[in-house]
Amino acid sequence: MMNDWLMLTLIGADRPGIVARVTDTLYRAGWTLGEASMMRLGGNFAIMMMVRGGEADDLEALLEPVADALGLRLHVDAIAGGLHRHMIPNYQVRVSGADRAGIVAQVTGALAEAGFNILDLESDVAGDEANPVYVMTIQGDSDQPLEVLRKALETAGGGDVEVSISPIDTLIG
Amino acid sequence: MAVLDILTAPDPRLKAVSAPVERFDDALRAFIDDLEATRRAGPAAVGIAAPQVGRLQRIVIVDVSGMRRPVPNHGHLVLVNPEITHWEGFELGREGCLSVPDYTGNVIRAERIRLTAQDPFGEPLAFEMEGFEARAVQHEVDHLDGLLFLDRLVSRRTDLFRRKNYR
Numbered sequence: 049m050m051n052d053w054l055m056l057t058l059i060g061a062d063r064p065g066i067v068a069r070v071t072d073t074l075y076r077a078g079w080t081l082g083e084a085s086m087m088r089l090g091g092n093f094a095i096m097m098m099v100r101g102g103e104a105d106d107l108e109a110l111l112e113p114v115a116d117a118l119g120l121r122l123h124v125d126a127i128a129g130g131l132h133r134h135m136i137p138n139y140q141v142r143v144s145g146a147d148r149a150g151i152v153a154q155v156t157g158a159l160a161e162a163g164f165n166i167l168d169l170e171s172d173v174a175g176d177e178a179n180p181v182y183v184m185t186i187q188g189d190s191d192q193p194l195e196v197l198r199k200a201l202e203t204a205g206g207g208d209v210e211v212s213i214s215p216i217d218t219l220i221g
Numbered sequence: 222m223a224v225l226d227i228l229t230a231p232d233p234r235l236k237a238v239s240a241p242v243e244r245f246d247d248a249l250r251a252f253i254d255d256l257e258a259t260r261r262a263g264p265a266a267v268g269i270a271a272p273q274v275g276r277l278q279r280i281v282i283v284d285v286s287g288m289r290r291p292v293p294n295h296g297h298l299v300l301v302n303p304e305i306t307h308w309e310g311f312e313l314g315r316e317g318c319l320s321v322p323d324y325t326g327n328v329i330r331a332e333r334i335r336l337t338a339q340d341p342f343g344e345p346l347a348f349e350m351e352g353f354e355a356r357a358v359q360h361e362v363d364h365l366d367g368l369l370f371l372d373r374l375v376s377r378r379t380d381l382f383r384r385k386n387y388r
């Protein structure tokens with residue numbers, strides 16, 4: 049159906065012009081772009097993009113030559129969802145410290161148990177090979193009071209990782 | 222009092238520069254009452270600017286006294302011909318706008334400001350403010366200069382946290 053959104057995922061070694069080539073191909077073939085998130089991760093470029101204008105098979109057929117030429121892996125999913133589904137985060141969690149196994153699982157596990165819904169998570173490894181520093185920011189939504197979430201996160205860092213949570217007051221004006 | 226229609230982007234009137242108020246009369250004060258009624262009718266707005274209802278005059282209302290988590294504030298403020306005279310520090314915060322439904326984003330604003338303005342009778346006002354209230358005033362004064370928070374968006378990956386901690 050023409051009105052259904054597809055989620056397009058493209059991943060491959062980063063090089064200039066990926067976004068321009070992909071979106072130009074979609075535009076010329078009459079596809080519509082919705083919301084998208086694209087970023088460079090570990091030297092790769094990753095695209096997640098809502099598109100519509102036809103069936104999943106049509107989209108794959110259209111983009112396969114482009115993906116091949118740019119060395120990208122292509123994946124298409126039919127999704128249940130659409131535009132205007134934004135949720136406003138009311139908490140921000142910041143994590144930083146020694147890079148070690150299990151940080152993400154411990155922090156997100158504590159959050160999930162406390163009734164915190166993750167809307168956005170970004171993480172990076174800063175520092176250098178010898179002294180990697182793990183940095184993560186999470187934005188999310190929870191009905192729980194700050195003290196409850198703070199308590200839930202108290203032990204999540206395990207001593208060598210700094211975990212803090214603060215409210216986000218969104219200004220509407 | 223009447224609730225006025227709010228213009229939404231991309232209405233070109235939101236991009237216009239508003240003119241200073243010169244007549245402090247009953248008509249001005251009646252309009253300010255309508256503007257306040259409009260602010261209150263919407264979804265928990267802490268501020269509103271006259272151009273958001275299509276009146277291209279330098280009038281804003283800001284009130285952050287009702288926040289669930291209290292913040293430093295000067296109560297309910299009607300600012301006519303507001304002028305920010307001093308900016309200090311910077312802070313990342315999340316903003317939305319009555320004129321941009323269903324979108325919020327990160328914007329950098331000065332942490333502390335000083336401003337002058339006039340009240341609805343033309344009497345001079347002066348404030349020093351910080352934090353959320355200062356952010357609200359900067360957001361509203363932007364409207365008077367034809368700017369939306371969309372014009373000041375920074376990527377969601379931008380986080381002052383790193384800069385602050387690893388400087």
Ligand SMILES: [Zn+2]
Pocket residue numbers: 220221317318319320360364
């Ligand atoms: Zn606004």
